[in-house]
Amino acid sequence: MAVSVDEAVSTGPARDRGRPARRRGGRGRSVLEVALLTVLAVVMLFPVLWMIETSIKENRDVYAVPAEFFGFTVTMEHFKDVFVGPDGGRSALSVAFLNSVLVAGASTVLATLLGVPAAWAYSRFAVKAKKDQLFFILSTRFMPPVVVVIPIFLMYRQVGLIDSKLGLILIYAAYNLPFTIWMMKGFVDEVPSEYEDAAMLDGYTRLQAFRRHTLPLLVPGIAATAVFALIFSWNEFVFAIFLTSSDSVRTAPPAIAGLIGGTTTDWGLVAAASVVFALPVLVFAYLVRKHLIAGVTLGAVRR
């Protein structure tokens, strides 16, 4: 379900491109455009729709051939199974969801706490070889997680961070930090340093000036950056599956993936778990959509 967020982003520009063209082109053209976009939307959203349908179908309807779009019996059994285990206690999945909330939340807070002051420092001060340092920081994101997961696995085993929530929090924070620094530096650059200068002349230290005057102006930027970091940590799969193994530590993505395989796969449960997993990020992204757009379009317009 990680895809849903990417979809939301990729359809955005497509719609934007449509708008001026509609003004320029004739009626036939606009009909064609709407038709194509509809097809695109259907193709993109069909898996999502199918996931939602599967999550509320009874198991025999899931396997029905030909597949039924309508007229199946609606059941909430799968959603119950997501949270309640076979023995009546908490299910392994619900533990995984709690782990996800904890790991994603903590790693985002950590990356923000470290990244915002760093971005401020890089924006405000003359640092030796600043460009090289910033490039180095960015370069740690050049590799996909798969490339570094083996060495990190070995290191984690040495220091005993294997199969621990702390280990995941640290690696996600490290992975989000470069992104946080770069994005926040853009936001800090937009806030005139004169506010801090003026506050320092008014009797504050530099840190106080930052906290009292620059930080409040950075809140929208911090929100946007944190949401991106949160979405990354929430969706992350590779580190999670390599570095954790026990049910009590696992986050939701490997836990859901673990439902597939074995002799039979309970697709209804997989779908229901995926819906539950996707919802928080969707709701969150919807709530902060304005900030997200600010983050995406930052620096696109020169003032």
Next chain:
Amino acid sequence: MAGIEVTALHKRYPDGTVAVEQVDLSIGHGELFVMLGPSGCGKTTTLRAIAGLERQTTGDIRIGDTLVNDLPPAERDIAMVFQFYALYPHLKTRDNLAFPLRAEGLPKSEVLKRVDEAARLMRLGPLMDRRPRQLSGGEQQRVALARALVRRPRAFLMDEPLTNLDAELRADMRTEIKHLQGELGATMVYVTHDQVEAMSLGHRIAILNKGRVEQIGTPLEVYDRPASLFCAAFIGSPPMNLIEVEVADGALRAQGGLALTPPPGLSRDCHLVAGVRPEALEVTAPGAERSVPARVVSAEWLGDEIIYVVDHGGQRDVRVRMPPTVRFDADAPVGLRHTGATPAVYDLRTEELVA
């Protein structure tokens, strides 16, 4: 109020760029001192070093009798006005003014009194309950000035405060700042790249170039006798004509026959350049007394004056400022003569004033 002494100031950034090579300034008590220069000349860095916002690499800064090298900005007892005003966006005008006083921890009644006083001085009455974004540029700048006033600092530092205003407002604010400075008897250091601002405001002007002081003097001194070729080319619009000359027969003679009165005490053996202001030359009818034959290359009609570009057979064409009543056509044969006093003379090699 207090004077400011800057001694052997040098500023080098960690990345190796040198912003200030060497600057020595002695700014008097109650003086309006202008630092003028092109961008990157070090004027703003010098100002920020005085404010304490930058730490100089070497050199001393004294405000009054206090050596302030190691004091943070807040303890230097100075106020600064910025190019972008730097009013706190979330505070109303009233609170923006009160902010530095509250930061200082003054009692409420005193804060109120001082804010009212500054508001009256800058005529901010109707603006007191607005936030910065509801104010025009000129209004914001008046609030910024008032905020500098409330502290009753020992000196005011102004960093291009009028650059972001439109031309008309800029002229008004110029008058206002000059008036204010006179009224308060305040020591004021004013940084600008606008020579008109510098000439009209400054008691004295320091011209900076590449991190060094080229000249310090009153506006008239700076205009009449620029200390170097850089100053000569920087001050005045159009700038001074720089004419290569040789000493012969008791006069400075340029190619094409133009002769200028030599200043006393010239050494003969250097390459000389005479600096002649456009108003120290005159375009005449051809063959007029003491004139050399010349030709009008082009004319700029500015309404209250005409700037003629004249070819007199020298290496470079000269610019001549004439009243609008004296009219010659482009390409017309004319005469050119020098009417001003003894010109400033520079050594072409050292680029400095020799006499």
